[in-house]
Amino acid sequence: MKSKMFPYFPAVRNLFLNESNIYCNVSNFTCDRSTTNLRIMKHIVIIGNGIAGVTAARHIRKLSDHKITIISAETDYFFSRTALMYVYMGHMKFEHTQPYENYFWKKNRIDLKKAYVNQIDSSNKYVVCDTGERIDYDKLIIATGSKPNKFGWPGQDLKGVQGLYSFQDLQQLEKTAPNNLQCKHAVIVGGGLIGIELAEMLLTRKIPVTFLVRESSFWGSVLPSGESAMLNRHIKNHHIDLRLSMNLKEILSDENGNARAVIIEETGEELACDMVGLTAGVSPNISFIKDSEIELGRGVKVNRFLETNIPDIYAIGDCAEQHEPIGNRRPIEAVWYTGRMMGEAVAQTICGNKLEYKPGHWFNSAKFLDIEYQTYGWVFSNRDKKDYETHFHWKHADDTKCITVSYHKDTRVFLGINTFGIRMRHEVFDNWLTEKRDVDFVISNLALANFDPEFYRHFEKEIHIAFQARKPINA
Ligand SMILES: Cc1cc2nc3c(=O)[nH]c(=O)nc-3n(C[C@H](O)[C@H](O)[C@H](O)COP(=O)(O)OP(=O)(O)OC[C@H]3O[C@@H](n4cnc5c(N)ncnc54)[C@H](O)[C@@H]3O)c2cc1C
Numbered sequence: 001m002k003s004k005m006f007p008y009f010p011a012v013r014n015l016f017l018n019e020s021n022i023y024c025n026v027s028n029f030t031c032d033r034s035t036t037n038l039r040i041m042k043h044i045v046i047i048g049n050g051i052a053g054v055t056a057a058r059h060i061r062k063l064s065d066h067k068i069t070i071i072s073a074e075t076d077y078f079f080s081r082t083a084l085m086y087v088y089m090g091h092m093k094f095e096h097t098q099p100y101e102n103y104f105w106k107k108n109r110i111d112l113k114k115a116y117v118n119q120i121d122s123s124n125k126y127v128v129c130d131t132g133e134r135i136d137y138d139k140l141i142i143a144t145g146s147k148p149n150k151f152g153w154p155g156q157d158l159k160g161v162q163g164l165y166s167f168q169d170l171q172q173l174e175k176t177a178p179n180n181l182q183c184k185h186a187v188i189v190g191g192g193l194i195g196i197e198l199a200e201m202l203l204t205r206k207i208p209v210t211f212l213v214r215e216s217s218f219w220g221s222v223l224p225s226g227e228s229a230m231l232n233r234h235i236k237n238h239h240i241d242l243r244l245s246m247n248l249k250e251i252l253s254d255e256n257g258n259a260r261a262v263i264i265e266e267t268g269e270e271l272a273c274d275m276v277g278l279t280a281g282v283s284p285n286i287s288f289i290k291d292s293e294i295e296l297g298r299g300v301k302v303n304r305f306l307e308t309n310i311p312d313i314y315a316i317g318d319c320a321e322q323h324e325p326i327g328n329r330r331p332i333e334a335v336w337y338t339g340r341m342m343g344e345a346v347a348q349t350i351c352g353n354k355l356e357y358k359p360g361h362w363f364n365s366a367k368f369l370d371i372e373y374q375t376y377g378w379v380f381s382n383r384d385k386k387d388y389e390t391h392f393h394w395k396h397a398d399d400t401k402c403i404t405v406s407y408h409k410d411t412r413v414f415l416g417i418n419t420f421g422i423r424m425r426h427e428v429f430d431n432w433l434t435e436k437r438d439v440d441f442v443i444s445n446l447a448l449a450n451f452d453p454e455f456y457r458h459f460e461k462e463i464h465i466a467f468q469a470r471k472p473i474n475a
Pocket residue numbers: 011012047048049050051052053071072073074075081082083084085115116117118143144145146164165166194197285288316317318319333334335336337339365366
């Protein structure tokens with residue numbers, strides 16, 4: 001996979017390349033006979049062929065000879081959901097989002113079944129598919145991911161109204177918004193990572209976008225105010241009509257059942273549009289198990305070993321909810337890499353090496369139009385900031401680069417960093433967090449963490465000077 005296919009988004013590129021690397025090792029798949037009793041062959045059924053489900057399958061195969069079946073409703077083969085936007089934007093074909101060749105699954109004796117599971121009978125250990133087929137299991141892994149939130153808005157099910165999650169959503173978008181003649185104006189509801197991706201996608205086809213964001217500043221519930229304010233300006237500079245502190249009231253229909261306009265709750269304004277994107281977050285895709293014995297909260301409740309309350313049933317990925325959050329992490333983590341980690345951990349447990357899910361230090365990355373974002377450790381928003389947390393914020397004069405370093409106000413221990421427009425090295429910050437370095441060390445050694453290509457301008461000196469010049473507390 002050539003990196004030029006991901007010119008702007010190293011986060012996605014890295015996610016994707018990691019998968020490709022696994023593919024390169026396909027021929028090296030072996031069963032580790034020392035750790036698994038291969039004579040007791042079991043049938044492991046996995047519902048969901050996303051990153052969590054397929055990682056579990058691959059690792060179970062590495063560790064054992066168990067029979068493995070993955071049942072999934074969306075596509076025949078696993079694809080990289082994070083790369084969906086690049087298909088619409090013309091950077092890659094859908095086939096390029098599939099990290100494994102189609103023969104991979106047969107070669108590794110992983111049976112794929114395209115079907116929707118609509119019932120789990122945990123007493124008799126079988127699942128029932130929409131095809132009517134009943135599939136027995138010895139162990140069951142629920143890895144059914146998320147679905148876009150809908151909050152009961154009038155008109156939310158009209159034609160031309162959609163989320164951005166699935167392959168089918170991508171196909172729908174191609175139909176509703178192929179160009180700016182057919183789609184003269186789009187409205188996006190919900191200002192998060194998927195909303196900004198959808199806005200960028202539509203802009204590549206020159207479709208004017210209005211972005212309704214409930215918060216008073218973009219992603220202000222997650223980012224400190226300086227960063228969030230910089231993104232507000234960046235979004236507007238891209239000619240996106242950003243409407244802060246605005247909610248959707250209803251979507252109006254034309255005579256054919258197509259969305260034709262939205263009404264804004266706060267102002268009553270009617271905005272004509274041909275497409276409405278609902279990107280107000282996601283929630284676990286678990287409605288098909290509501291009537292089972294499996295304990296549910298917002299997601300499928302699991303312990304640290306990803307076990308549910310029912311023996312031999314596990315849940316992983318976006319649909320799993322920890323009984324107790326791990327550190328500052330959320331009990332449900334709708335993030336690609338944690339799905340993969342959970343898949344690896346559950347495979348070990350199922351193959352007899354009981355392993356706790358330990359995701360380590362929090363990190364994440366994303367892209368806001370032209371600005372890349374990375375976060376390591378914890379930097380809380382103004383709303384959620386801890387009383388011991390102090391922030392040092394630096395922003396470049398061009399208004400597209402900034403960092404916020406978070407540290408303990410008494411001990412000066414480094415707690416986390418957000419960077420915008422400057423690429424950093426994951427392993428450096430991971431080590432500094434583990435070593436509990438202080439903020440002075442981190443600022444003085446920032447150059448060691450820089451990952452920008454050669455000849456890029458570096459800003460460590462400027463940042464260091466600004467840090468020295470700050471007010472002593474809460475600068
Ligand atoms: C547009 C977009 C961009 C994203 N970008 C990033 C990013 O840059 N970085 C990041 O960390 N995360 C990103 N995410 C989030 C990330 O993609 C998810 O966290 C991850 O894909 C979840 O993986 P999963 O295996 O838990 O579930 P999923 O990938 O959702 O897979 C679950 C599968 O199970 C199927 N299924 C559900 N119910 C049933 C059933 N009853 N029967 C059969 N099949 C069923 C679903 O159809 C689906 O195919 C993005 C998400 C989206 C939508």
